[in-house]
Every structure is written in C-alpha cells, then in structure tokens.
Amino acid sequence: xxxxxxxxxxxxxxxxxxxxxxxxxxxxxxxxxxxxxxxxxxxxxxxxxxxxxxxxxxxxxxxxxxxxxxxxxxxxxxxxxxxxxxxxxxxxxxxxxxxxxxxxxxxxxxxxxxxxxxxxxxxxxxxxxxxxxxxxxxxxxxxxxxxxxxxxxxxxxxxxxxxxxxxxxxxxxxxxxxxxxxxxxxxxxxxxxxxxxxxxxxxxxxxxxxxxxxxxxxxxxxxxxxxxxxxxxxxxxxxxxxxxxxxxxxxxxxxxxxxxxxxxxxxxxxxxxxxxxxxxxxxxxxxxxxxxxxxxxxxxxxxxxxxxxxxxxxxxxxxxxxxxxxxxxxxxxxxxxxxxxxxxxxxxxxxxxxxxxxxxxxxxxxxxxxxxxxxxxxxxxxxxxxxxxxxxxxxxxxxxxxxxxxxxxxxxxxxxxxxxxxxxxxxxxxxxxxxxxxxxxxxxxxxxxxxxxxxxxxxxxxxxxxxxxxxxxxxxxxxxx
Amino acid sequence: xxxxxxxxxxxxxxxxxxxxxxxxxxxxxxxxxxxxxxxxxxxxxxxxxxxxxxxxxxxxxxxxxxxxxxxxxxxxxxxxxxxxxxxxxxxxxxxxxxxxxxxxxxxxxxxxxxxxxxxxxxxxxxxxxxxxxxxxxxxxxxxxxxxxxxxxxxxxxxxxxxxxxxxxxxxxxxxxxxxxxxxxxxxxxxxxxxxxxxxxxxxxxxxxxxxxxxxxxxxxxxxxxxxxxxxxxxxxxxxxxxxxxxxxxxxxxxxxxxxxxxxxxxxxxxxxxxxxxxxxxxxxxxxxxxxxxxxxxxxxxxxxxxxxxxxxxxxxxxxxxxxxxxxxxxxxxxxxxxxxxxxxxxxxxxxxxxxxxxxxxxxxxxxxxxxxxxxxxxxxxxxxxxxxxxxxxxxxxxxxxxxxxxxxxxxxxxxxxxxxxxxxxxxxxxxxxxxxxxxxxxxxxxxxxxx
Numbered sequence: 001x002x003x004x005x006x007x008x009x010x011x012x013x014x015x016x017x018x019x020x021x022x023x024x025x026x027x028x029x030x031x032x033x034x035x036x037x038x039x040x041x042x043x044x045x046x047x048x049x050x051x052x053x054x055x056x057x058x059x060x061x062x063x064x065x066x067x068x069x070x071x072x073x074x075x076x077x078x079x080x081x082x083x084x085x086x087x088x089x090x091x092x093x094x095x096x097x098x099x100x101x102x103x104x105x106x107x108x109x110x111x112x113x114x115x116x117x118x119x120x121x122x123x124x125x126x127x128x129x130x131x132x133x134x135x136x137x138x139x140x141x142x143x144x145x146x147x148x149x150x151x152x153x154x155x156x157x158x159x160x161x162x163x164x165x166x167x168x169x170x171x172x173x174x175x176x177x178x179x180x181x182x183x184x185x186x187x188x189x190x191x192x193x194x195x196x197x198x199x200x201x202x203x204x205x206x207x208x209x210x211x212x213x214x215x216x217x218x219x220x221x222x223x224x225x226x227x228x229x230x231x232x233x234x235x236x237x238x239x240x241x242x243x244x245x246x247x248x249x250x251x252x253x254x255x256x257x258x259x260x261x262x263x264x265x266x267x268x269x270x271x272x273x274x275x276x277x278x279x280x281x282x283x284x285x286x287x288x289x290x291x292x293x294x295x296x297x298x299x300x301x302x303x304x305x306x307x308x309x310x311x312x313x314x315x316x317x318x319x320x321x322x323x324x325x326x327x328x329x330x331x332x333x334x335x336x337x338x339x340x341x342x343x344x345x346x347x348x349x350x351x352x353x354x355x356x357x358x359x360x361x362x363x364x365x366x367x368x369x370x371x372x373x374x375x376x377x378x379x380x381x382x383x384x385x386x387x388x389x390x391x392x393x394x395x396x397x398x399x400x401x402x403x404x405x406x407x408x409x410x411x412x413x414x415x416x417x418x419x420x421x422x423x424x425x426x427x428x429x430x431x432x433x434x435x436x437x438x439x440x441x442x443x444x445x446x447x448x449x450x451x452x453x454x455x456x457x458x459x460x461x462x463x464x465x466x467x468x469x470x471x472x473x474x475x476x477x478x479x480x481x
Numbered sequence: 482x483x484x485x486x487x488x489x490x491x492x493x494x495x496x497x498x499x500x501x502x503x504x505x506x507x508x509x510x511x512x513x514x515x516x517x518x519x520x521x522x523x524x525x526x527x528x529x530x531x532x533x534x535x536x537x538x539x540x541x542x543x544x545x546x547x548x549x550x551x552x553x554x555x556x557x558x559x560x561x562x563x564x565x566x567x568x569x570x571x572x573x574x575x576x577x578x579x580x581x582x583x584x585x586x587x588x589x590x591x592x593x594x595x596x597x598x599x600x601x602x603x604x605x606x607x608x609x610x611x612x613x614x615x616x617x618x619x620x621x622x623x624x625x626x627x628x629x630x631x632x633x634x635x636x637x638x639x640x641x642x643x644x645x646x647x648x649x650x651x652x653x654x655x656x657x658x659x660x661x662x663x664x665x666x667x668x669x670x671x672x673x674x675x676x677x678x679x680x681x682x683x684x685x686x687x688x689x690x691x692x693x694x695x696x697x698x699x700x701x702x703x704x705x706x707x708x709x710x711x712x713x714x715x716x717x718x719x720x721x722x723x724x725x726x727x728x729x730x731x732x733x734x735x736x737x738x739x740x741x742x743x744x745x746x747x748x749x750x751x752x753x754x755x756x757x758x759x760x761x762x763x764x765x766x767x768x769x770x771x772x773x774x775x776x777x778x779x780x781x782x783x784x785x786x787x788x789x790x791x792x793x794x795x796x797x798x799x800x801x802x803x804x805x806x807x808x809x810x811x812x813x814x815x816x817x818x819x820x821x822x823x824x825x826x827x828x829x830x831x832x833x834x835x836x837x838x839x840x841x842x843x844x845x846x847x848x849x850x851x852x853x854x855x856x857x858x859x860x861x862x863x864x865x866x867x868x869x870x871x872x873x874x875x876x877x878x879x880x881x882x883x884x885x886x887x888x889x890x891x892x893x894x895x896x897x898x899x900x901x902x903x904x905x906x907x908x909x910x911x912x913x914x915x916x917x918x919x920x921x922x923x924x925x926x927x928x929x930x931x932x
Contacts, residue, residue, distance in 0.1 A: 054753070065574070066563075067565070077538060078538065080541075081540070081541045083543070084544070098542045135584070156754060200867070202755065202864075244894065277639060279682075392860065396685065401873065401875070404860070405862035406862075427859070429890060475932075477872070477892025479928045
C-alpha cells in the first residue's frame with residue numbers, strides 16, 4: 001500500500017530531522033504569497049551502490065547517499081526553485097524564501113488540508129541493497145562472468161556491473177497532496193569483447209526492475225544476460241556493412257520500442273505542447289499513425305523499471321492512451337502543464353532528484369499487440385532490414401526528426417532473414433513514421449529493464465515495448481550505398 | 482519586490498573548512514583500518530534564470546555539497562560518497578568504503594598516484610571570476626537576449642527561452658601521501674533557443690556563450706540573433722538521395738569527432754582492448770598536417786587544471802604530432818595496467834588544442850565544392866571498439882562552394898579510423914567553448930543515406 005510507503009517515508013525523512021507535518025504546512029504557507037498559485041516540498045533519501053567485475057574479479061564498488069529537499073513555488077507560468085541538502089527546519093525555510101522570490105511578496109495564506117490516498121502498491125517498499133549479502137553480490141557477478149566465458153573461447157573480456165538504488169520520497173503540496181513512495185531499483189549489465197583473427201567486437205545485455213537482487217537469481221535471468229551478451233558479440237563478428245538508404249524495416253519485439261519513446265512519446269510531453277514547440281502541437285484528434293497502432297504510456301505495471309506508485313508530484317500513475325487506432329489522443333502531463341492546458345495531470349511529473357525541477361516524462365511506453373504472426377511479417381518482405389536490438393535514440397521534438405541506433409540487425413532477402421549487418425542509425429519523422437506501419441505482430445514484449453531517458457540534463461529510468469512491427473519505409477544509415 | 486529576488490548565488494565556504502574536512506576523512510579512514518586513502522570535498526553554487534516570451538519561466542537556486550572517499554586496505558579498495566558533512570556522516574561514509582574494501586579482490590594495480598608526480602605548486606590559472614549577479618539582473622539579460630532573437634525576423638514565432646546561469650565551485654582533494662590541493666572556479670553562460678516557422682514547418686536552434694569570466698561572454702543580443710539566424714536557415718529542409726560525398730563538420734560537431742579520438746586513446750578503453758586505436762602509439766592516426774596539443778595551464782581555460790583528480794601535476798604535451806599518435810590519456814590505474822606512467826589525465830583531458838589550418842569557413846566551403854555541410858547531429862551510434870560511425874544529420878547541401886538548400890532526415894556513416902585519415906582540412910574557425918578547441922573539419926568521403 002502507498003499508505004505504508006508514506007509511513008516509511010515519514011520515518012526516513014521527517015522523523016530524523018525532527019520535522020512534523022505541521023512544519024510542512026508552515027513552510028507551504030510561507031511559500032504561498034498572494035501571487036503564488038502553489039508549491040510543493042520534495043523530500044528524498046537515496047542510497048545507491050554499484051559493484052563491478054572485470055578480469056574475472058570484483059575489484060571496484062561504491063556506495064552513495066544523496067538526500068535533501070527541493071522547494072518549488074509556481075505562479076502562472078513561472079517557477080521558483082531552491083533546494084537544500086540538509087533536511088532541517090532553517091534550511092527548509094531558507095529554500096522556501098528563495099523559491100517564492102519568483103512572485104511579488106504578499107501575505108501568507110494557509111495551504112489546503114492534507115489529502116492522502118492509497119491503492120495497492122506496484123512494487124515492494126524494500127531496500128534492494130540489503131536483499132543480498134556482499135558475498136552474494138560478488139558470487140553473482142562471478143557466476144555471470146564464468147557463464148559468459150564458458151560460451152565461447154573467443155571471449156576476451158567480460159565486464160559485469162550490478163547496481164541498486166533505494167529511493168525514498170515524500171511530497172507535500174499546497175494543494176493538499178501528501179504522499180510517499182519507497183522505490184527499489186536494481187540493474188545488471190554485461191559487456192563482453194570477442195576477438196577473432198584480429199577483429200574485435202563487443203556485445204552487451206542487461207536488465208532489472210523495481211525488485212530485489214534475488215530477481216536475477218530466479219529463472220537464470222543473470223546467466224541469460226551473460227549468454228545474450230556473448231551471442232550478440234559473436235553475431236557482430238560476422239556482420240557485414242549495413243545498407244544505406246530507405247527500405248522496409250521489420251523491428252523485433254521489446255527494446256526496439258525505443259522507436260515509440262523517441263518518435264512519439266517525447267513529442268507528446270505536456271511542456272512542449274503547452275509551449276507549442278512540438279511537431280505534434282495542436283494535433284489531438286488527427287490521424288498520425290496507421291489504424292493498426294495503439295500506443296500507451298503506462299506507469300502502473302508491476303515491478304517495472306519505468307513504473308511508479310506516484311509520480312514526483314504525488315499524483316498516482318496511470319495508463320494514458322497516446323494514440324488509439326492511429327488517432328492522436330492525449331498528452332503526458334505534470335501538474336504545471338496540466339493546469340496551464342486546462343486538463344488533468346496524468347501522473348507523469350518526474351524529476352531526477354530533489355535538486356531538479358519536475359518535468360512531464362514518460363514511464364513505460366509501448367505499442368499494443370496486433371494480430372500478425374511475426375514469422376509472416378518477415379516473410380512478407382522481399383528486401384529489407386530486420387532490427388532486433390538497439391542502443392540509444394534521440395529526437396528533435398520541433399522538427400519531429402528522430403533516430404535510434406540498431407546494434408543487432410540482419411538483412412531480409414526474399415522473405416528470409418540472412419546476414420547480420422553492422423550497427424547503424426535509423427532516422428525518421430515522428431509524426432508520420434507510424435503511418436508507414438503495415439503489419440503489427442501478436443508478440444508484444446516489454447524491454448528487459450535498462451532504459452534511461454535524458455531530458456534537460458535530467459535522467460530518469462523508463463521502459464519501452466512493442467510487438468514485431470513492419471515499417472514500409474525508413475531510412476537506414478549504413479555505409480553500403 | 483521581495484528582498485529575496487535580489488539574492489545572488491550562495492557564496493563559497495572558506496577553503497580551510499573544506500581542507501579540514503578532507504583531513505578529517507583521511508584521519509577517519511586511517512582509524513578504521515585503511516592503509517591508504519584519498520578524498521575530495523566539493524561545494525558548488527549556482528543561480529540560473531530562464532525567460533520565455535519575455536516572462537520569467539524558471540528561477541533556480543542551486544547549492545550542492547559533496548564528499549567522496551576511496552580507501553585502500555592493502556591492494557583492495559572501496560569508495561563511498563555523501564552530501565552530508567557532519568562528523569557522524571563522515572564516519573558512516575568511511576565505514577561504507579571500508580566495508581566494501583574488505584570484500585573486493587586485491588588488485589595489484591590499485592593505489593594512490595606516485596607521490597613523486599604530485600603537483601608541488603598550484604600555478605595561478607585565473608579560473609575564478611565570481612559574478613555577483615542578482616536574479617533581477619539575470620532576468621534583464623535573458624530578456625534582452627531573447628528579445629533580440631524574436632525581433633530578428635517575423636518567422637521567429639516561438640521560443641524555448643533564453644537562460645543566464647552563473648556557477649561557482651570549490652573542490653579540495655587530498656590523499657594519505659600528504660597531498661592537499663584545491664582551487665575555486667567559476668563558469669557563466671548565456672543561451673537562447675528559438676523556433677522559426679513557415680509553410681514548410683518548424684525548426685528550432687540555439688546558441689550559447691560560455692566562459693570563466695563574464696567579461697568574456699558574448700553580448701546577449703548577439704547570442705539571441707545567432708540563435709534566430711540558425712533556426713531560420715534550416716527552414717525548408719529536404720532529404721537527399723543516398724550517395725557518397727565529402728562532409729564538412731561545423732566546429733561544434735568537429736570537436737565531437739576529436740572527442741571520439743580522445744575516448745579511444747583513454748587508458749580504460751585500451752587496457753580493456755575496447756578501442757579501435759589499440760596499439761597505434763607511434764603510428765599515423767591523422768594526416769601529417771594534424772597536430773593535437775594538450776595545454777592544461779591556459780589562463781581562464783574551460784578545462785584548465787594545475788593537477789588532475791589524483792593530484793598529479795598536469796603538463797603541456799603533444800598528443801598528436803604530424804598526424805602521429807604520441808601518447809595516451811591515462812590515469813595511474815590504467816597506466817599501471819598498461820605498464821606505462823600516468824599522463825595526468827585522471828578525470829579527463831585538460832584543454833586539447835586542434836592546431837587550426839589556414840582556412841576560414843567560406844574557404845572550407847569552397848574546398849568542399851559539392852557535398853554536405855553538417856551543422857547538427859542526432860543520436861550516438863559510435864562504436865569505439867570498431868570505429869563504426871553512423872549518425873542522424875542535418876545541415877546544407879553545398880554546390881560549387883555555395884549553399885544550395887538545407888537538408889534534414891539523413892544519416893552520415895563511415896569508420897572513424899578512415900574518417901580521421903581522410904581529414905583534408907582543419908578550419909581556423911575555432912570554437913573555444915569547450916575543453917576541446919577545434920575548428921571545422923573537412924572529411925573527404927562519407928556515406929549519406931536518405932531517400
């Protein structure tokens with residue numbers, strides 16, 4: 001229950017500082033000068049650790065604690081922001097005074113009475129750092145290393161890292177919001193280098209979620225990533241130059257959903273649309289995709305890396321339909337942009353930490369399953385590219401142009417997957433790429449849990465997913481003209 | 482107006498206070514059983530203001546503390562950090578680091594840098610020029626900047642705003658070999674991002690100025706006008722058909738190419754054999770007219786430093802001379818792994834100067850003749866193990882040395898090994914807003930993918 005999370009957050013963040021909820025009310029009323037529409041306090045304690053292995057041994061690890069409180073005052077379209085890395089009453093008041101300087105001074109007025117709510121939690125409020133002993137973490141890393149080396153004698157380097165964060169937050173808003181969340185997050189990544197006759201290639205795989213370390217031990221998840229990293233590296237050893245030009249592209253299920261994150265998701269974030277700077281601005285209700293496409297952003301999936309019980313403004317997350325059967329339906333909103341656009345927040349107000357301002361951000365963004373058999377999709381392509389793994393991506397939300405980088409791709413020749421090709425960037429135009437979708441697979445899959453999204457210098461964990469998709473025309477940036 | 486709006490960024494604490502903290506951390510590490518330790522304590526403060534369409538958008542006060550320690554127990558090590566400076570937090574942080582070091586494997590290459598290489602004196606590099614900027618004055622400057630952009634042309638219809646930021650920081654580093662050092666720095670910037678619109682659609686571009694000393698910032702109106710000019714010139718972009726052409730990289734992108742070079746000669750990439758430049762020391766990586774010099778002591782330099790993150794004195798050196806690779810970019814650990822000596826690059830490279838050639842931008846466009854002038858890159862598909870390079874691009878199609886039309890939604894691809902060798906000119910249009918100072922780079926041939 002999020003109520004439990006709120007209790008935990010109180011104990012972790014307010015009790016040690018001797019702060020009570022009346023102190024929060026006092027700070028918020030100090031924030032509410034007459035020209036201030038609202039404000040919030042964001043308390044955070046984050047513990048993080050990372051263990052890494054190379055040369056078969058765990059030789060490096062680190063532990064970090066980050067804590068503080070961010071104070072925000074909002075007046076119309078203006079935002080004032082200050083923070084302190086000390087959670088003590090004088091620092092809180094000082095930050096509030098600095099934040100409210102955004103508006104002219106007025107008399108204090110009281111904030112609204114607290115409203116707390118609850119729904120079943122999407123993940124356990126556990127401390128993942130404590131879910132395995134130091135010896136257990138080292139053993140896990142060594143097992144992953146051994147599994148990778150066991151796969152093939154051409155493996156020359158194996159680098160594995162295991163990381164966890166335990167993030168406890170408490171949000172108190174002048175609108176009566178009082179909410180807490182305890183957010184575990186773990187991640188494992190494996191990178192291998194293989195060598196064959198002087199040619200070196202690398203492969204990587206990783207995963208994680210809002211769970212304890214034990215998750216990696218179940219179903220051989222950690223070992224699977226070791227095997228997958230080696231498989232990818234070996235595929236790359238055989239890769240030939242990627243084609244250059246516009247061709248039919250079949251995207252595999254899961255992580256290739258980064259397409260939706262870049263091409264669609266960013267352009268539908270509320271801030272860009274409120275300001276009219278997105279290529280999607282003012283296009284709600286228009287057809288922007290083939291009728292086969294329904295795209296959602298869903299922060300409510302259990303244990304997922306991109307999921308949150310509440311966003312960083314205390315709004316419960318939800319499943320927001322962005323595109324329904326090809327028609328643009330909605331934007332992703334935080335409180336500020338929702339208010340200015342006269343709509344409701346969608347639980348997408350996220351921030352990297354107490355030292356950053358909330359922005360409308362994605363959670364888990366994916367395209368719903370269709371009806372085609374994935375094998376039929378590939379068989380339908382005479383000449384094209386079958387891209388199944390990707391690195392990162394990027395978008396220019398104003399022009400709509402986006403890229404994503406294939407790290408595992410194959411040629412399709414006469415309906416059959418043939419030779420692997422070297423990594424290449426794919427480029428398209430967000431507002432029309434999905435109108436090129438002619439087949440949607442029945443194999444919806446979400447990514448393994450490694451995505452991190454950057455915006456305005458702030459990083460947040462996200463998820464993506466999709467079924468196999470056929471895009472009739474997309475530009476592939478290889479070297480083989 | 483409330484009194485608070487006149488506030489400036491928070492002042493830096495006294496240097497003694499941070500030095501005492503470092504000494505406390507090192508003492509605590511020794512007490513808890515560390516055989517060696519190193520620590521850094523930092524404080525930074527900033528004020529940033531963004532104005533959009535003439536109105537204040539955000540006013541942010543930043544003030545951040547940091548404390549990090551690495552302990553060694555024999556050859557095993559552990560690291561921990563916190564933002565909390567209280568004695569109990571120091572105790573706990575050291576304890577976390579020690580607990581880790583009791584579990585990590587002994588690493589024969591781990592340890593502090595060679596004491597003989599520590600900086601003995603701290604040359605005055607003129608890196609600290611505080612700007613007592615009030616929020617009100619920052620708003621005025623940002624308004625002036627954005628207004629110049631909006632007034633530049635009626636097709637500049639919208640804005641993401643103009644921002645003014647001033648940042649100051651102090652870091653003290655110390656280690657159990659007795660080295661203590663630190664110095665304050667400042668960094669100020671002014672930036673503007675606007676949107677041009679016509680029947681062809683919308684294009685956004687930005688411009689910024691960045692310096693240690695506010696006196697060296699470009700005028701606000703000049704920054705705004707440049708942002709506007711850049712957004713406008715991209716209107717009406719088209720795709721190209723797939724082809725092989727010469728490519729001219731604008732200076733702010735050319736430094737990215739040089740950045741890929743430095744990443745590939747970094748110790749970590751080399752000892753892991755994860756670099757396409759492995760084993761190339763003493764051989765030609767670039768054509769003979771390319772010279773890359775590291776100059777750590779440039780007054781007011783954005784990447785100037787008297788010593789690196791391990792206290793090792795930084796020195797002038799030639800990284801590439803006559804196109805030939807003269808050295809790597811190493812810290813103590815990676816140097817030991819490679820059987821070499823540290824180059825004083827723990828934490829990165831300190832001002833890399835790409836020696837400018839004789840040509841300005843106009844001359845380079847003439848030399849390009851018919852080809853692609855890239856002004857924006859999108860995405861990061863750069864594989865440092867193989868050198869494979871493939872990125873989204875936009876810019877201009879150039880015919881006979883003159884701009885024909887803007888292009889977008891294309892990719893450029895090649896292999897960095899070949900791209901470096903195929904550099905045919907380095908411009909004198911140096912962009913000094915970075916630790917890598919580089920002019921335009923003209924590459925003889927790359928693959929453009931488009932329609």
